[in-house]
Amino acid sequence: MLFWGLNAFGWFFIAYAVLINTSFLVLTGLAVADFWAYLRRVDFAAYDETFAEPLTPGISILMPAYNESAGIVESVAAMTALRYPDFEVVVIDDGSKDDTSKQLIDAFDMVEVPIVVPVEIETAGHVTATYLSRRGNNNVLLVRKTNGGKADALNVGINAARKPLVCMVDADSLLDPDALLHVSRPFADDPDRVVASGGVVRVANGSDISRGRVTRVRMPNRWLPRIQVVEYLRAFLVGRTGWSRLGGLLIISGAFGVFRKDVLLELGGLATDCIGEDAELVVRLHRWLGDTGRDGRVVFVAEPVAWTEAPEDRAVLRKQRRRWHRGLTEILSKHRGMVFRPRYGMVGLVSMPWFIAFELLAPFVEVFGVAFLAVALVLMSSDALGLTDLQLVNQDVVWILLSTSLLYAVVLTLAALLIEELSFRRYRGLRDLAIAVWAALEENIGYRQMNAWWRAGGSIEAWRGTKHDWGDMQRRGLGKT
Amino acid sequence: MRTLVWVLLVALLVAAVCLVVALFGLRLGREVADRRRETRHGEVRDVILTALMGEPDEAARARADLRTRSGRGWDEVEDQAFAMVPKIKGDSHDALVTLLLSKGAAAHASTLARSRSQVRRARGAHRLGALAQSDAVSLLLGLLHDHAFLVRRTAVRALGQVGDPIAVPPMLDAVTADPRLSRDVLAAIGRTGSAAAPMLRRELLRTLSEPVDNRRAALTAVGLGVLGDVSAAPLLTVSLEDRDQPGLAVASAEALGSLGAPESVEPLLRAMADADPDLRVAAARALGSVGDVRVAPRLAGSLRDRHHLTSRAVAGALLRLGDPGLLALRASPSPYAAEALAVHRVRHGG
C-alpha cells in the first residue's frame, strides 16, 4: 500500500513535470517562429522614417513617484532623452514626504501652470498643483497629489495625460533610446485593433550603465543576478513571445507597457485594491474585450526595450517573488470566471487554465516534489546502507523524475539562450556565455526550490487575505511566462 | 523501465550538450566573422567615400577600382552603397546611383525582387526604391500583391521614392486590403508630391458618390492635406459634410487645416457644432492652422464644450490666432483657457 502510494506520487510529479516542460517547449517553438520573422524584418524596419511621418501617435509616459528624491531627476532625464517625435513625461508625486517635487522643479526649471486634470477616473487622492518644465520641448509635467498609493497615482496620471497613448513604466526601469518607437509601432500599424502593447524586460545587473542607459551588455558575476538573467530570458523573452504568437498573451510587464488612453478610461483605470495592479489591468482588459465583443489585440514587442536592476540580495528577492506570486494569485482568483469561456478566446481557453495549472500551482507541486525526493532518497540510501530493506521506492521513478524536471528544464533554458544568440545577440564574448550556461545549470540546484517556497508563501498570504504591504519595493510584473 | 530511464537520460543529456556546443560554436564563429567583416567594411568604405567626394583624379581612380570588383568583393560594395544612397542627395547621391547602375545593380535588384525568398524580394524592392528608376514601377506594383507583409510595405516605400503618380490608385487598393500600410502609403504619397494630387482628387470625388472603404476615403483626404493641394479645398469642404463614411469628415478637417484655405473656415465652424467629438477636435485644430483671426470670438464659445479634448483643442487653436485669440482666452472662464494661456507664457516667456 505504502509502496504504491509513494510511487504513485512519483508518477504524478513526473507527469506534471513533463506537462509543464513540454508546454514550455511548445512556447519555445512558437517563439522561434516569431524570431525567425523578426530577423527578416529587421533590415527594412526604417524606424527613422517614422519621425517625419504623420499618424505617429503621441505618448504620455506616466511615472508615479513616492519619496524618490534620490533618483527621480536622473530617471526623468533619461525618459526625456528617448527618441520619439511626440511625447510628454508626466511625473505624479503621490504626496511624497521628501523633496521629490522640489528636485524636479529645480532640475527641469518648472513653473506652476494650471493644467486641467479632468476627473475621468475617480481617484482617492486629489491634485494639489501642476507644473510644467520651461526646458526643452516643455514636455515634462509634474502633478502633485495627496497620497493614495501607486495605482491611484497612475489613475491621476491617466486623467492628466494629454496624448492618445499612455505608457506606464517603473521609475527605476532603464529604457533603450528606441523603446517608444518599438512599442508604439503596433498601434500605428493596426490602430483599430491594438489596444495595448508590452515590451520585454531584461536584467541590467553586470552591464555598464551610464546616465540611465544600458551602454554595454554583460553578464553579472554574482549568484542571484546571473541566474535571474537566464530566468528572465527564458520567461519573458521566450515565454511571452510564444504566448503572443499563440494569441494568448495574458500579462504584459508593468515595467513597460503602452495602452490606448480611451480604453483605459473605459476600463476605469487601474484597480487600487490589488497588488499587481499593472498585470491585473491587462487581464481586465482581456475580460473587457471579451465582454464587449471587441476585436482588440494585446501585443508583445520582443525587441530589447526595458532593463531592470534585479535584486542581488536574498531577502529582497524573496520579498519580490512573494509579492509577484501573491499578485498572480489574487488576479487569477478575481478573474477565475474567465476560465474555459470561449468568449475570451485563447486567453480564456488556454492561457488562464495554463497559468492556474502551471504557474499558480507550480510552487506547491514543486515543494511537495522536493519533499517526495527527500523522503525517497532517505529511504533509498537507508536501504543501500543496509539499515533497512523496505524497497518502498522504485529507483527508476526517482531517476525519471529528476531527468524530466531538472534536466528537461536545463535543456529549455539552454534553448532560450540559443534563441537569444540567434536573434538579438546582446551578449558578447565566451566568458559571458560560460557564465550564462553555468547559470542555466545552477538555477536548478537551490534557486528553483527556494523560489518555489517563497512563491507558495505568496499564494498562502493571498488566500489568508493578510493586509497588503504597500512598501515601495520592486513591482515588475507577475508570473514568469 | 530501466531502458526508459536510460533513453530519457541520454536523450536529454545529448540535447543539452548539443545546445551548449551550438551556443559556443555560434558565438565564437560569429565574433570571428564580425571582426573580418569590419576590416573589409572599413577598407571598402574608404574607397566608396573617395569615389564620391575625393579629388577628381583620386575619385576617378577609386571609381575604376570599384568597377573592377566582382563576386563577393562587389557584393560588399553594393551593400554599403545601398545603405548610403537614401541618406544623401545632390551630386554624391547621383554619383553613387550611377556607379550602382553601371554595375547592373538595377537588374540584380529586379532579380532579387522576383526571388522565392521574401527577404530577398523585400531587399530587391528596397534597392529598386533607392535607385528610383521609373522602369521599376511595374515590377514594384506587382509586389503590392505579395503575400508577405514585409514585401508589400517595402514596395510601397519604394514606389514613394520612385515617385510615379500612376502608383497612387494601386497603393490605395493595397491599403484597402491591409490597413497596416496606411502610414507607408501616406509617406509614399507625400514623397510623390504634387503629381499625385489629381489622382487623389479623382479618388475622393468618386468616394463621395459611391462609398467604398472608410479608411481608404479618409486616407485620400489626409493625403491631399499632406500634399498641400489647395485646389482640393472645395472638394474637402464637401467631404467634411459626409456622414456616411466614419472617419472621412475628421480626415477632411485635418486636411483642410494643413491646406489653410480661407473658404474652409465657415464649413469648419459648422463642424464645431457636430455631435461627433472627434470631428469637433479636428475642426478646432484645423481652424487654428488656417489662422483666420476673425473666427476667434465664435470659436471661443466651444471652450465650454462638454468634451475635454475639444475644449483643449479649441484653446490650442485660439493660441494660434494671435491677439484676438488671446483676447478671447482671457475673457473666458474656462479652465482650459487658463491652461492654454499659462502654457503659452511658459513657452514664450512673459
Place this chain on the structure above:
Amino acid sequence: MARIVVADDDADIRDLVGFKLRQAGHDVETVEDGAAAVAAAQAVRPDLLILDVMMPGMGGLDATRALRLDPELARVPVILLTARAQESDIEQGFGAGADDYVVKPFSPRELASRVAAVLARSRA
C-alpha cells in the same frame, strides 16, 4: 582649416560628413551622441559643431543648450542635422541657439558650403 566636432548616431552619416569635411581641409572629430559631443567640445575647443537632432541619450537640441550654458563654448556655432524638414524641429533648433540646419537626406557639397558660410560669419 577649422576644428569641427560631428555627432550622429548613424555611422554612415558620420563617415560621409567626416570625409567631406576632412576633404575640405578641416580637422574633424566624430562622436556618437550629444553628451560625447559636449565632452569633445570641452576638450578640443572646436570652431564648429555639427549635431544630429535625434540621437539616443542627449540629442542635438539638448547638446546645443548645454553648450550655450558653458561660457567658454557659448559662442561656438552649431549646425543641426534634422530628419526631413520638420518645422517644429527647426524652430526649436534656433530657439536652442543653433546657427543653421541641414535637412537629411543631405548633400555633402551643400553641407560643406554651409560650414564655410557659418565659419566665415563667426570669424567676421
